[in-house]
Amino acid sequence: MIAQAIHQLSPRRNERFVKLHCAELSANIIESELFGHEKGSFTGADQQRKGRFELADQGTLFVDEISEIAPHVQTKLLRVLQDRQFERVGGNETVKVDVRVIAATNRRLDVLTARGEFREDLHHRIRVIQIEVPPLRERKEDISLLVETFIREFNREHGRKVTGITRGVADRLMHYDWPGNVRELKNTIEEMVVFAQGKRVLEVTDLPIQLRQQRPASGEDLNATVGMSMQELERRAIEATLRATGHDKQKTAKMLGIGLRTLYRKQKEYGL
Secondary structure, X not given: OHHHHHHHHOOOOOOOEEEEEOOOOOHHHHHHHHHOEOOOOOOOOOOOEOOHHHHOOOOEEEEEXXXXXXXXXXXXXXXXXXXXXXXXEOOOOEEEOOXXXXXXXXXXXXXXXXXXXXXXXXXXXXXXXXXXXXXXXXXXXXXXXXXXXXXXXXXXXXXXXXXXXXXXXXXXXXXXXXXXXXXXXXXXXXXXXXXXXXXXXXXXXXXXHHHHOOOOOOOOOOEEOOOOOHHHHHHHHHHHHHHHOOOOHHHHHHHHOOOHHHHHXXXXXXXX
């Protein structure tokens, strides 16, 4: 969510925001997804395909779980970050791009670097400014925004028309500790949306059993559509970036890709 908010605040806001989740993909698939491939480059490659870098040209690419990228793909990633160019898998033509890359991981890259599992030069390249995000159990105020975002995403993906959740569902989501963090919440919402069967509002009976057993804090039947404005999303992104930079205005503005005047205006607007 912070990555998307940074994109929305930046001069690239009118260009594409492209995501790649690496955790469940093989090394070869990650390479193809990032850089694309040429026709005939491997079995099943029956046509040329653009990768996420090309799709995000002039915009922002969010690479989630960057720690899962294999060493040979890390080398290729480092090159595109340094030189802004690459070749598709199986190709010789150089493709030039202008992409802002934001990366995230649940693992300690410094530890992986010390073990030789992650390139040190790539680590230094992507750690210009870091924002440490606590686990979901420590920031449950973000759950409503995440739920709204995931509902919108899976409505588009699965052709559903879900508008929100009941208060009973919201209570159980807030009381659960989320050992699997945001990914577990996302999978939970996708499952609920997929099996919604024409419902507009998700109910307690739509929850996985371990969540249905959570004790509610208040009324079961009150409909509570979840929601948070882009203004609130912007406020949280600015606030998180200020904390990460020790309230250094220059660094914060650079991280967000905005001017100092804009940062001061936004701080005043949001009371930061």
